[in-house]
Amino acid sequence: xxxxxxxxxxxxxxxxxxxxxxxxxxxxxxxxxxxxxxxxxxxxxxxxxxxxxxxxxxxxxxxxxxxxxxxxxxxxxxxxxxxxxxxxxxxxxxxxxxxxxxxxxxxxxxxxxxxxxxxxxxxxxxxxxxxxxxxxxxxxxxxxxxxxxxxxxxxxxxxxxxxxxxxxxxxxxxxxxxxxxxxxxxxxxxxxxxxxxxxxxxxxxxxxxxxxxxxxxxxxxxxxxxxxxxxxxxxxxxxxxxxxxxxxxxxxxxxxxxxxxxxxxxxxxxxxxxxxxxxxxxxxxxxxxxxxxxxxxxxxxxxxxxxxx
Numbered sequence: 401x402x403x404x405x406x407x408x409x410x411x412x413x414x415x416x417x418x419x420x421x422x423x424x425x426x427x428x429x430x431x432x433x434x435x436x437x438x439x440x441x442x443x444x445x446x447x448x449x450x451x452x453x454x455x456x457x458x459x460x461x462x463x464x465x466x467x468x469x470x471x472x473x474x475x476x477x478x479x480x481x482x483x484x485x486x487x488x489x490x491x492x493x494x495x496x497x498x499x500x501x502x503x504x505x506x507x508x509x510x511x512x513x514x515x516x517x518x519x520x521x522x523x524x525x526x527x528x529x530x531x532x533x534x535x536x537x538x539x540x541x542x543x544x545x546x547x548x549x550x551x552x553x554x555x556x557x558x559x560x561x562x563x564x565x566x567x568x569x570x571x572x573x574x575x576x577x578x579x580x581x582x583x584x585x586x587x588x589x590x591x592x593x594x595x596x597x598x599x600x601x602x603x604x605x606x607x608x609x610x611x612x613x614x615x616x617x618x619x620x621x622x623x624x625x626x627x628x629x630x631x632x633x634x635x636x637x638x639x640x641x642x643x644x645x646x647x648x649x650x651x652x653x654x655x656x657x658x659x660x661x662x663x664x665x666x667x668x669x670x671x672x673x674x675x676x677x678x679x680x681x682x683x684x685x686x687x688x689x690x691x692x693x694x695x696x697x698x699x700x701x702x703x704x705x706x707x708x709x
Contacts, residue, residue, distance in 0.1 A: 402431075402432035402433075402434075403432065404424065404427045404428065404432050408427060408432065408434070409423045409424050409427065410423075411434070412426065412427065412434065412437055412438065412441075415438060416438055416441050418441050418528060418529075418532070419521050419522075419525030419526070419528050419529055420521070420522070420525055421520050421521055421525065422441065422525075422529070423437070423441070426438075426440045426441050459479065459480045459481060459482055459483045459485065459486050459688070459689065460477065460478050460479035460480040460485070460486050460491075460495075460538070460541075460688060460689070461477075461478055461486050461491070461492065461495045461561075461565050461566065461567075461688070462475065462476070462477050462557065462565070462566060462567060462568060462569035462686045462687075462688050463475070463476050463477075463478070463495045463496055463498070463499035463557075463564055463565050463569065464499060464555040464556075464557055464564055464569045464570070464571060465496075465499040465500050465502065465503070465555075465564065466553060466554075466555055467503060467553075470552045470553065470580050471547060471548050471549070471550075471551070471552060471553060472503060472545065472546070472547040472548075472553060473545070473546045473547075473553035473554075473555050473571040473573075473684075474499060474502035474503050474543065474544070474545050474546075474571075475499070475502070475543065475544050475545075475546075475555075475569045475571055475684055475686050476495065476498050476499045476502050476512070476540070476542070476543045477540075477541045477542050477543075477569075477686050477688065478491075478494065478495045478498065478527075478538065478539070478540050478541065479538065479539045479541050479688075479689065480534075480536055480537075480538050481536040481537055481538075482536060485534055485536050485538075486561075487561065488534060490530060490533065490534065491530065491534065491538070492561075492562065492565060494526065494527070494530055495565060496564060496565060497517070497518075498512065498523055498540065499564065501515050501517075501523065502543045502545065503545060505543060505545075506545055507543060507544050507545040508543070509540060509541070509542050509543045512540065512543050513527075513540060523540065524540070527539075527540055542686070544571070544684045544686070546571040546572075546573050546682050546683070546684050547573070548573045548574070548575050548681050548682075549575070550575055550576065550577060551573065551574045551575040551576040551577075551578070551580075551583065551678070551681070552573075552574055552576075552580040552583050552584075552587060553571055553572070553573045553574075553587075554571070554572050554573075554574070554583075554584070554587030554588055554590070554591050555569070555570060555571050555572075555591060556569075556570040556572075556588060556591030556592050556594075556595055557569050557570070558570075558592075558595045567687070567688040568595050568685070568686070568687050568688065569684075569685075569686045570591040570592075570594050570595050570683065570684070570685050570686075571591075571682075571683060571684040572587060572590050572591045572594060572680070572682070572683040572684075573680070573681040573682045573683070574586070574587055574590075574678050574679070574680060574681065575678065575679045575680075575681040576676055576677060576678035576679070577676055577677070578674055578675075578676040578678065582674050582676075583674070583678065586666075586670050586674075586678075589655075589657055590663070590680070590683075591683075592656065592657075593650075593653070593655060593656045593657070593663065594650065594683050594685055595685070596656045597650075597653050597656060598685060598687075599648055599649060599650035599653060599683075599685075600648040600649070601648065601649055601650065602649070602650045602651060602680050602682070602683065603649060603650075603651050604645055604649050604651075604652065606649075607645075607648070607649065612641075615641065615644050616637060616641060619636075619637045619640045619641065619644075620633065620637050623636045623637055623640070646662075650663055650680065650683070651663050651664040651667075651680070652664070667680065
């Protein structure tokens with residue numbers, strides 16, 4: 401009988417897309433007969449995942465998780481092909497479990513994929529197993545982490561179907577010597593604001609210089625068509641840049657709960673009300689499927705193709 405080596409297990413995994421443990425079991429069951437092991441996996445439905453690879457995954461769920469001390473938050477996005485699968489109980493359980501493991505990965509999605517899932521498989525292998533069960537392509541797309549040394553991290557999930565799972569996930573960190581309970585209402589409101597207003601940076605100085613330069617160039621070109629002098633054009637551009645900052649810079653944005661105040665004013669007033677200094681130290685905003693190019697599918701043709709297989 402051929403020896404069951406790690407290389408042979410990997411070769412079978414590459415061929416079928418099944419998990420490492422399933423591949424090893426298949427080789428044991430078939431006395432290390434490679435082709436028989438492929439067929440064994442197929443009969444168990446464990447090789448189906450390889451057929452799903454390449455299909456666009458722009459639906460799914462965003463999940464957030466906070467550490468016990470409240471000073472670290474993690475966020476993950478797990479994608480599926482359809483919104484229907486995003487409501488699947490097993491898919492929800494997987495996404496929630498992965499979000500609780502994400503702190504160990506420190507924002508590295510590749511590292512997260514290799515972590516033990518807790519049942520003898522890695523996070524990636526469990527996803528492959530889930531693909532076989534659900535019958536859609538699934539992908540662990542990204543993860544991020546946000547921590548504060550002092551203060552707290554708060555989270556918010558928009559379009560939530562259950563606690564911690566939804567279509568938009570937010571983490572926001574507040575650095576402060578004040579206890580978490582005093583910061584809780586402000587933290588929740590800021591997270592909701594970020595969900596609604598989608599800022600690109602906390603402050604003007606945090607904006608990448610190339611973003612500002614590009615916007616300035618566009619505004620200058622637009623303003624030149626007015627026929628004004630260069631001096632007037634420069635003043636007009638600066639005025640329009642201020643409006644741009646109000647759109648994309650968190651501290652400059654009108655607060656969604658009270659549009660008459662900017663976020664920086666809300667923070668200044670909170671310091672007086674709560675009796676301590678506080679600083680917005682960071683935020684993360686994940687919107688489900690953002691940046692994924694969705695493909696238009698002919699549903700009738702897809703069904704017909706499946707019937708022919």
